[in-house]
Amino acid sequence: MNAPWSAYLVCLRGLLWREALRFFHQRERFASALVRPLIWLLIFATGFRSVLGVSIIPPYQTYITYETYIIPGLVGMIQLFNGMQSSLSMVYDRETGNMRLLLTSPFPRSYLLLCKLIAGAFVSLLQVAAFLAIAELFVVDLPPIGYLAVVPVLLVTGLMLGALGLLLSSAIRQLENFAGVMNFVIFPMFFLSSALYPLWRMKESSDLMFALCTLNPFTYVVESIRFALYLDSNLVANTVVIAALGVFFGLSVYGYDPRTNIIQRRGRG
């Protein structure tokens, strides 16, 4: 099929529309996506405000509260959970047979997966916007332009974490195994990053932990978001995020290639 470019856009629009409809239908998913970071912000950060000191580190130019420090990490957390949620729904779709509809579309499979990623990143943007609006009301004071400046970065970080979810979905054989992902992917990624504490603090405590944090792509997601929120740019973080997006997406396309037969690994037709 030599589809005109407009047909590709129709396909993208259809997947975006479906993902948005699913998101609005699943109100619990929206609520939990908001409640999780708000608990961290309103309870955890308040409790730890006096325990954890944050020195002046880029991009900050003055002392900041701990609540302000963890905002980029919590935004990253929303996107991380959203990426894993997408992964879960891909595994679920595969188990129920829904995935076949997508994979038998005449569009190139890599394009279909990219559309899924874009749709997921779009949904995570909605979640992040709602979270930042609530955070702004209560505790946080960010530069107003920062909210706009962070949008393109959030799109890329959302794509990268979505691609990670996609990659995991190609590796997870059964829905029941998803709990393992929570323990072995989400929590280590979140805690071994600069989401909750600056890396220099981690380095003071353990060189090994610091090294692991610097190897963790989620650290660079958080830093990309942090710098963008303050109208700054972290070249290293942005580069790592884009490179990780390329690697994760490339591996996902491989995982969903008929030659590697993800559907076959699940069951015989």
Added chain:
Amino acid sequence: MDNEKGIEIRDLSYAYGSKLALEDITVTVRKSRFTALLGPNGAGKSTLVALLSGLFLPKAGSIEVCGHNMAVQPRLALSRMGIVFQAQTLDLDLSVQQNMGYFASLHGLHGRAVRARIDACLDRMDLASRRTDRVRELNSGHRRRLEIARALLHQPRVMLLDEATVGLDVPSRTGIVEHVHRLCTEQGLAVLWASHLVDEVWADDDLIVLHEGRVRAAGPVTDVVSECCAGGVLDAFNRLTAGSSNADSPARGEAV
């Protein structure tokens, strides 16, 4: 260019690891014909459907859909194929119309013409009055009809249906079988109907009997029955699949 043959399968083989699931399958599904693919459970029907729909890649052999080689031009082949899988592939939280719209977008279709086509497909399957209902609210028979309506939306030349009547009551089953037969005669579709229910095969259909991954017989029903010196499709099926290691009897349902 589309050719007269719906599906041409040549020397097709497939294995799950070291276990051979399909071996040297060579069959043709003709235009305007209802071709029943009969086989007991585990015969390889769903594997064949997965290969025909591009979900699996064959280890050997070739598949052509309307003259387009599945390995070389998979997108052209898929754009001419309507598929109803054994497992339901509907989004339960979307309405009937939204499911159709989503499918249309997966084929790059949009606009007023597609909306009219959606209405026509739903009308044809007697689902017009349910278009705003969520799929979750439909019974199994209506869901299957919706899947068939959806599979016809992009005006395919070939239809692939894998155990499309599983779990349905007799009136629903009969209605769907009759409708799909009409699609062959009225729209010239080449239909491959994978099933283990012999009563879904009509006397003037084409028949492929698959057993333990091999084609045991293929051709018009009358030819297959007479070559087996059998009294009917059920008898022919039993003879051709005798000695099954799977020991699965065919479901007879209504008399053929």
